[in-house]
Amino acid sequence: MATTVTPKPPAEKKNRLGLTREAYTGGKSTLCSGCGHDSITAQIIQAFFETGVDPKNVVKVSGIGCSSKTPAYFLGQAHGINAVHGRMPSLATGANAANRKLKCIGVSGDGDTASIGLGQFCHLIRRNVEVIYIIENNGVYGLTKGQFSATADMGTAHKKGEINEMPPVDCCGLAVELGCGFVARSFSADFKQLKALLEAAIHHNGTAVLDVVSPCVTFNNHPASTKSYKYSKDHEIPLHDIDIIPHFEPQAEIHIEPGTTREVELYDGAKIVLKKLEEDYDPTNRAQATQSIERSRQAGQFLTGLIYLDTARRSYVDQLHLVDEPLANLPQSRLRPDPKALDEIMDSLK
Amino acid sequence: MPSENSQTPNVNDFSIHVATINGSGSQTSNNVLMRTIFQMGVPVSGKNLFPSNIQGLPTWFTIRASKHGYIARRKEVEVLVCMNPETALDDLKALPPNRVCIYDAPLKLSNKRTDCTFFEIPFARLVAEIPETDARLKKLLANMCYVGVAAELLGLDLAESEKALMKHFKGKTKPVALNMKALNLGVDYVRKTYPKAQVPYRIERMNATGGKIIVDGNMACAIGALMAGCSVIAWYPITPSSSLVESFIDLAKKYRHDPQTGKATYAVIQAEDELASLGMVLSAGWAGARAMTSTSGPGISLMAEFAGFGYYAEVPAVIVDVQRVGPSTGLPTRTQQADLLEVAYLSHGDTKHIALLPGTVEECYSMMQDAFDLAERFQTPVFVLSDLDLGMNNWMADPFPYPTKDFDRGKVYTDADIEKLRAAGKKFERYRDVESDGIPWRTLPGNPEEGGSYFTRGSGHDEAARYTERPEEYQRVMDRLARKYETAREWVPKPELTGGPVADIGIIAFGSSHTPVLEAMDQLSADGIRTAYLRLRALPFHRSVQEFVALHPRVYVVEQNRDAQMLKLLKADLPAELCTRLRSILHYDGLPVYADAIHEGIKRMEVPQRVVSGGKGPGTRGEE
Numbered sequence: 001m002a003t004t005v006t007p008k009p010p011a012e013k014k015n016r017l018g019l020t021r022e023a024y025t026g027g028k029s030t031l032c033s034g035c036g037h038d039s040i041t042a043q044i045i046q047a048f049f050e051t052g053v054d055p056k057n058v059v060k061v062s063g064i065g066c067s068s069k070t071p072a073y074f075l076g077q078a079h080g081i082n083a084v085h086g087r088m089p090s091l092a093t094g095a096n097a098a099n100r101k102l103k104c105i106g107v108s109g110d111g112d113t114a115s116i117g118l119g120q121f122c123h124l125i126r127r128n129v130e131v132i133y134i135i136e137n138n139g140v141y142g143l144t145k146g147q148f149s150a151t152a153d154m155g156t157a158h159k160k161g162e163i164n165e166m167p168p169v170d171c172c173g174l175a176v177e178l179g180c181g182f183v184a185r186s187f188s189a190d191f192k193q194l195k196a197l198l199e200a201a202i203h204h205n206g207t208a209v210l211d212v213v214s215p216c217v218t219f220n221n222h223p224a225s226t227k228s229y230k231y232s233k234d235h236e237i238p239l240h241d242i243d244i245i246p247h248f249e250p251q252a253e254i255h256i257e258p259g260t261t262r263e264v265e266l267y268d269g270a271k272i273v274l275k276k277l278e279e280d281y282d283p284t285n286r287a288q289a290t291q292s293i294e295r296s297r298q299a300g301q302f303l304t305g306l307i308y309l310d311t312a313r314r315s316y317v318d319q320l321h322l323v324d325e326p327l328a329n330l331p332q333s334r335l336r337p338d339p340k341a342l343d344e345i346m347d348s349l350k
Numbered sequence: 351m352p353s354e355n356s357q358t359p360n361v362n363d364f365s366i367h368v369a370t371i372n373g374s375g376s377q378t379s380n381n382v383l384m385r386t387i388f389q390m391g392v393p394v395s396g397k398n399l400f401p402s403n404i405q406g407l408p409t410w411f412t413i414r415a416s417k418h419g420y421i422a423r424r425k426e427v428e429v430l431v432c433m434n435p436e437t438a439l440d441d442l443k444a445l446p447p448n449r450v451c452i453y454d455a456p457l458k459l460s461n462k463r464t465d466c467t468f469f470e471i472p473f474a475r476l477v478a479e480i481p482e483t484d485a486r487l488k489k490l491l492a493n494m495c496y497v498g499v500a501a502e503l504l505g506l507d508l509a510e511s512e513k514a515l516m517k518h519f520k521g522k523t524k525p526v527a528l529n530m531k532a533l534n535l536g537v538d539y540v541r542k543t544y545p546k547a548q549v550p551y552r553i554e555r556m557n558a559t560g561g562k563i564i565v566d567g568n569m570a571c572a573i574g575a576l577m578a579g580c581s582v583i584a585w586y587p588i589t590p591s592s593s594l595v596e597s598f599i600d601l602a603k604k605y606r607h608d609p610q611t612g613k614a615t616y617a618v619i620q621a622e623d624e625l626a627s628l629g630m631v632l633s634a635g636w637a638g639a640r641a642m643t644s645t646s647g648p649g650i651s652l653m654a655e656f657a658g659f660g661y662y663a664e665v666p667a668v669i670v671d672v673q674r675v676g677p678s679t680g681l682p683t684r685t686q687q688a689d690l691l692e693v694a695y696l697s698h699g700d701t702k703h704i705a706l707l708p709g710t711v712e713e714c715y716s717m718m719q720d721a722f723d724l725a726e727r728f729q730t731p732v733f734v735l736s737d738l739d740l741g742m743n744n745w746m747a748d749p750f751p752y753p754t755k756d757f758d759r760g761k762v763y764t765d766a767d768i769e770k771l772r773a774a775g776k777k778f779e780r781y782r783d784v785e786s787d788g789i790p791w792r793t794l795p796g797n798p799e800e801g802g803s804y805f806t807r808g809s810g811h812d813e814a815a816r817y818t819e820r821p822e823e824y825q826r827v828m829d830r831l832a833r834k835y836e837t838a839r840e841w842v843p844k845p846e847l848t849g850g851p852v853a854d855i856g857i858i859a860f861g862s863s864h865t866p867v868l869e870a871m872d873q874l875s876a877d878g879i880r881t882a883y884l885r886l887r888a889l890p891f892h893r894s895v896q897e898f899v900a901l902h903p904r905v906y907v908v909e910q911n912r913d914a915q916m917l918k919l920l921k922a923d924l925p926a927e928l929c930t931r932l933r934s935i936l937h938y939d940g941l942p943v944y945a946d947a948i949h950e951g952i953k954r955m956e957v958p959q960r961v962v963s964g965g966k967g968p969g970t971r972g973e974e
Binding site: 056087089090092093095101120324326345346 | 562563564573577578582584601611615619622623626627628630631632633634635637638639656663749753756757794795797798799802803805806817
């Protein structure tokens with residue numbers, strides 16, 4: 001399986017900021033060889049590089065688990081904060097409030113999101129905090145050696161043979177239900193789709209949930225697993241082919257056959273071009289999104305692509321009606337009311 | 351029936367205890383009564399004893415007038431107002447002999463005791479005369495009516511009551527007139543029914559409250575946070591801390607919006623739980639905002655894991671704990687100082703925190719500002735330990751002074767600093783102890799200079815913030831954190847000494863025990879026991895604490911918990927030979943400690959052969 005091969009562009013290639021891909025890399029991965037997470041890391045590097053986001057204006061947040069280690073492996077020039085298990089959403093929320101200018105990317109796992117952190121996941125979505133929320137989903141706990149997680153499919157088997165009898169938490173279904181404005185599912189080995197979805201997420205102004213099945217080569221890649229490379233490949237049903245036309249490159253050359261594509265505009269003017277596959281899928285239709293998730297569940301399919309998009313909802317910092325400058329950068333003169341204000345308060349208590 | 355009373359009246363030194371039903375609007379009446387006395391220049395304090403309930407359960411409000419300026423809780427009651435049928439008999443039973451009881455007529459209390467003076471008032475019938483009011487409003491007005499009764503009996507100036515009402519209703523004349531009508535009905539009824547009545551308690555004008563304010567500790571903390579430039583609050587509602595953030599919101603709406611754009615210079619986030627609150631606060635602090643949360647004991651418990659992260663990853667945060675009674679849900683609307691040990695070491699592993707211990711509303715205000723400075727200076731969570739008594743009750747105070755110090759944003763490298771380091775061939779290392787004070791330098795996200803970023807983690811890290819599991823690297827960071835904590839001893843608010851220098855015994859106390867201790871010192875002095883009192887204002891302890899203990903043969907540690915938590919922290923800090931000098935005065939029944947309990951507790955241990963009259967107060971325990 002060639003899942004860890006990173007597509008490397010020519011060394012001299014520079015993005016619109018004049019930065020090379022090198023500027024988007026991080027420390028060396030300490031994950032198992034062949035881990036799906038490393039492929040996701042590679043696509044994150046590629047997507048940020050190609051979109052031309054200044055890495056120094058990015059914050060990386062994560063919880064605990066194999067997935068949560070990965071922010072150390074990309075965008076080394078960005079500040080990162082890796083805190084406690086399942087609480088990445090609260091970190092994203094606080095960082096957003098403190099500095100609205102920073103692009104926030106959060107990496108979580110299925111245990112981190114669907115078990116210990118399910119509450120924070122839901123409330124992050126309700127608030128529509130601007131963060132690219134990646135769930136590196138492998139259905140098992142890796143660091144503690146292979147216990148089932150809450151996204152393990154019903155009927156899937158443990159490495160030791162035990163069958164999971166509980167239904168999975170479907171993070172995409174839940175995200176749609178909670179009003180998330182960007183819900184996508186992908187596969188760590190589907191490089192092209194994953195990169196396109198990541199790029200689209202970078203352009204989104206609100207919570208963007210990407211549930212990426214990312215097989216655990218050590219604990220959950222056996223024949224009876226539904227989160228293995230083979231099973232995922234065999235059962236993947238992409239909703240569409242995806243391409244991104246960034247807002248700074250409106251003339252980008254993309255081969256479009258009339259009648260076969262659907263264009264969706266993102267928050268900042270970038271466009272997603274969705275190429276129709278088997279049936280026409282409208283990602284802006286919430287009812288259809290819910291139906292598709294349910295149908296694929298019943299059919300045992302692994303549905304990937306942009307499941308739902310709503311760019312109209314205001315992001316959390318917009319709802320907070322904050323000043324344009326980051327709160328973190330405000331000087332004392334703008335944070336401490338003047339003596340007249342204190343006099344007024346004191347008078348009201350006399 | 352009331353009789354003519356010829357004894358010398360007690361002027362400006364008594365308590366009024368009002369028993370009502372929760373949710374009946376008695377709070378407004380109680381406040382008007384209290385403010386009337388306050389505006390007459392008489393030092394006053396108000397304590398609300400309320401249930402964990404929205405409507406229907408009993409609630410009490412005690413107003414203490416004290417010409418001596420004592421504002422602590424007093425256990426004795428002189429004037430009882432009974433409005434609640436459910437508690438009336440018990441309330442009356444607890445009233446000492448020869449006191450005054452005003453009661454709602456249907457309660458028919460006058461035949462229950464012969465040693466009290468009764469005033470039977472048909473409140474419902476009186477307010478029934480007020481036209482254009484519905485049943486609910488009539489209930490509220492009945493409460494206002496007892497203010498009129500008390501005013502007439504105690505000699506209050508009705509003009510001051512009207513002023514208090516104007517303040518309460520923010521100048522709206524209609525409700526003021528309506529309430530004054532109810533109040534006057536009470537006055538007229540007393541004049542007509544008890545024309546010759548005299549009670550031995552009088553309020554007479556003094557000049558001891560001029561220019562003063564009345565404020566609760568939560569509001570004081572909110573004003574402190576406002577002036578400290580707090581820019582992010584994440585919180586979860588919990589009694590008794592909710593009003594702190596709600597007060598901040600009210601203030602910030604007025605004073606923290608950009609005059610040009612109308613946009614906010616602060617974010618208040620109501621989180622899904624306290625755990626998320628602290629996560630948000632820590633990442634906001636990490637990103638450079640001045641961030642805080644406010645909660646009570648159960649919330650602190652939920653924050654434990656993140657508190658350890660903040661300590662180890664070195665992230666600023668301000669955490670206010672308005673303590674209530676535990677363990678578990680405990681008594682959510684009663685007061686205690688029993689989160690001390692929890693907060694001091696909150697989280698797993700070797701964790702210890704800086705904590706500030708405000709003892710007055712003035713300090714709620716000033717220490718909130720200290721807390722933000724210390725959190726950024728020491729890059730660590732700083733706790734502010736208030737309690738329900740301090741936080742939710744009314745305290746008289748001098749107006750708060752405008753801050754004279756600029757914000758201390760601590761050791762933050764700017765872009766220029768990073769550039770300079772690089773020019774000098776050096777590198778920014780997040781956890782390097784550059785000045786040997788244990789405090790490293792940090793950078794903020796969004797720092798555009800290359801080499802300024804770092805990866806913050808709760809897992810093992812070295813000086814350069816790299817992941818490590820190496821024994822010596824792990825230990826170096828832990829030792830530096832201990833050094834940082836030692837540095838903090840000189841930076842936190844110093845203990846405050848009262849009394850002495852020649853003293854028979856020492857007293858150590860903190861937080862809301864402060865005002866009762868001051869009163870108890872006067873009582874002990876009258877008994878011939880000279881005291882010196884050291885009020886602790888922060889953890890870690892300043893070295894003067896050890897000097898104080900060394901000066902006194904016996905030191906009484908007064909605290910409002912069962913397990914002598916402060917004494918345990920002192921024992922962990924003091925040399926063994928000094929620990930034997932410490933004794934405990936413990937009060938933990940959920941009501942604020944009062945001077946008599948401290949006085950009697952100390953006297954009992956100081957003069958063991960002497961029988962102390964009055965017995966010990968409930969929940970107060972002296973221990974050697």
